[in-house]
Amino acid sequence: MTTTGLGSLPGDDVREWMRAVLELVDLPFLPELAARPYGDMISRTVAVLTELAADLQPVGWRLTGGEDARASLDQRRARALLQEDLDVLEEYADGYQGPLKVQVTGPWTLAAAVERPRGDKVLADHGARRDLAQALADGVQQHVADVRKRVPGAEVVLQVDEPGLPAVLAGAVPTASGWSKHRSVDGPGAVELLSLFTTAAPTVVHCCAARPPIEVFTKSGATGVAVDTALLNTAAWDQIAIAAEAGTTIYAGVVPTTGALPSAQQAADPLVRRWRELGLDPELLKKVVITPACGLAAAPSPADARARLKLLRDIADVVGEASDE
Template sequence: MSDLPSGVATGIGSLPGTDIGEAAGVVFGELPEWPHLPELPARGLGSDLIGRGAGLLEGLPVQWWAFRWEIADLAGIDARRAADFLERDLDALLEVDASGPVRLNAVGPFTLAANLWRRTGGAMLADPGAVADLTASLAEGLRNHLAAAQARMPKACLSIQLDEPSLPAALAGRVNTESGLDFYRRVPVEVARDRLRELTEALGVPVVVHCCAPDVPVGLLQEAGVGAVAIDLTLLDLDDVPRMDALGEYLDGGGRLIAGVVPAIGQPRPGLDKEAADRVLSLWHRLGFSPDLLPQRVSVSPTCGMAGASPDYSRAAMEACREAAKRLHG
């Protein structure tokens, strides 16, 4: 299994617009050291995070029904549209001719389970057996997705990013039931760790987990075999001792961090790169690590996906990430 880059600029996932060829060209041009295949949710249903992930499932047909994605007997028209979007996205990789690291993106199993409904009602998260089946199905779908991407970019070194914004809520028992008046039972830490480990071991490429919540379970993710975690550093309180200790232990144990420090939306302006680099340096100084270790452990990214940004700002944010990474190399 190849290693992940570090000390470079990268992206998170989504971008504005509907032209995948143009979006891929921008990402591979602006973030050449670690580009990713962008997601374009503005294209509509099936290009959203959950629809895209549901479209990857093997042996679990889905449909869009009553304003949500659910398991079905046969794949619905919207699921077929999601599969078509994925195929077009993969074909865009033919134009970039990548020969270095490239990352694909997909929703993680717990966020998918929290947002994908069973035939009998309620989210799949309510049933541990359904979560296990979903994880196995997603693993198979992602293996096929990776193989299809590798066929289009035979010289690329692939990795995959799992987006898990709902993971902390699932662990804490904070995912709302269908009525909105109650919560699903919390997912035990060991269950989450085991499901994620099954997935990372099945894929055969390095795995990044992105979570845009303040309470990312970095220790759990490290135990699950994740190669790097991508977090929004602007949500991290540097005076929160337990969370800082957990992050410090993760990094001290060899963990890699993709530091989300450039705002995902805004206006292009001078100084974005310096502010981003300063945020990383503040964290590093607070943790007490050697400056020489920083480029070996930390890459720089926007705080989250940039689907809500303007095209001009998304380019400016990628440039700021690139310049911030250079500053941190010092």
């Protein structure tokens, strides 16, 4: 069985974390250290945008124009930080052979977070959100190509983070005034933009919600879905079962991001029990990737986050043994 983290980690020492992820998990990943200026998931993704300019306002990132617009100082700083992190990746992963994951905020979560030049979220404008998604998809293609060039032995896996998509689909994203909500997006529309991202590399879509839109993810071409198993309701588990039987890789978030650290058995049991209740093939359970419940940026310390990542392999062993019973 395979283990990995979901990107975000506490602290500000990217070199220490790069060493750690290469050691502690089977699928290493480019660390996201949100404690640093421009290190959060939205800033990291704005850095990947190569055709749109943006600047950082008190309320968050805002687009400032099209292809001819000049990147702001904030956007240039975000890009510089990403390049520094990629330099560290290239140094520490020298000679590495195997899968390597990079993370990016998905088009719907980004559209619900970033503002248009004249105000309100990009989500409010059908054309603007398509332009943003296309610019991001182009930037992601270049980003993945850069990682492959820096680490020639890497089999790059792309993680698309979509924590905001359930609210987008439900029409629950507030407008700038706060008095109303943005119009909901239907499933086919969500699939259309997400599918722009599933050709760059094998893609896992990550969403920590009680009912993540699994069907949207799989129809977009994602080869994997990452979920917080403790949050999933019955309907979501039914969708997980359908996806697993269709060959989608399930990234099961079983280690809480804060609080007391469970034993490997305690963390594994709910997953194994639910798998059996659904009547799923035990062989499919062996293909599940074991992860924390979500990103670990909120962990109280780097040492605590390391302990949670270290626990993943013990959990994988317990789940593997259970699948043989």
